[in-house]
Amino acid sequence: MGALVSLISALASGEAMAALHRARTAAILYGLAAIFAVCGVGFLIGAAYIWLAVRYGPMATSLGFGIGFLVVAGLILVTHKLAAGMRSKRRARRRQADMTAAGVTAALALLPALAKSKGGLGAVVAPALAVVAYAIYRENTKSRPSKPDPENLP
Missing domain, CATH: 1.20.5 (Single alpha-helices involved in coiled-coils or other helix-helix interfaces)
Structure with a gap:
């Protein structure tokens, strides 16, 4: 072997x-x-x-090349900034999904232990009901638009 x-x-x-x-x-x-x-x-x-x-002529050509290279550099920087913002948002969404998955996994792992404890099923059901109630509350509340600032009115 x-x-x-x-x-x-x-x-x-x-x-x-x-x-x-x-x-x-x-x-x-x-x-x-x-x-x-x-x-x-x-x-x-x-x-x-x-x-x-x-x-x-050399002066016009130098100016043209200089302006052209500066425009290309600016385009590269703007493109990088836009791509970095999109990557940052994507990482934040992925991190949130990972945290949610970790929380659900931890809750599922603790569920049998909580069900067998002295508090029994009540220790599990009460927080779960609170989370469901909060989700329903958030879904049913409407975000009201803020009133315009009188100083900004024409």
């Missing part, structure tokens, strides 16, 4: 090492490709600058 476990662990570690080697090789190759792509984009931007400088 010990030899079988040893053989399986050796096989698993060999597979893990091979996968690690493949991942490292792929990361190096993708890194090199990214470096060459950035260099290529840099040369293309330089060529576009030279072509436009001959056509429109």
Whole structure:
């Protein structure tokens, strides 16, 4: 039995090492490709600058490139802010769902112990009825719109 476990662990570690080697090789190759792509984009931007400088002059071309790069930077920042807000809301919903699931799991785990205790079923039923009553109350109450502030009226 010990030899079988040893053989399986050796096989698993060999597979893990091979996968690690493949991942490292792929990361190096993708890194090199990214470096060459950035260099290529840099040369293309330089060529576009030279072509436009001959056509429109160096000052106008510099201003155009500067404004263009600032616009691109602004778009990236705005997009990041919007995406970060959406991710934050998604994380909050997920966290709320996880907390609800944990609470329900804890309540279900305690249910048999509470049912057998001295308080018996009353210790379980009373809080459950309070939660149901509160849920019904919240569902049936209407949120009233706030009255307009007299200072803001025209």
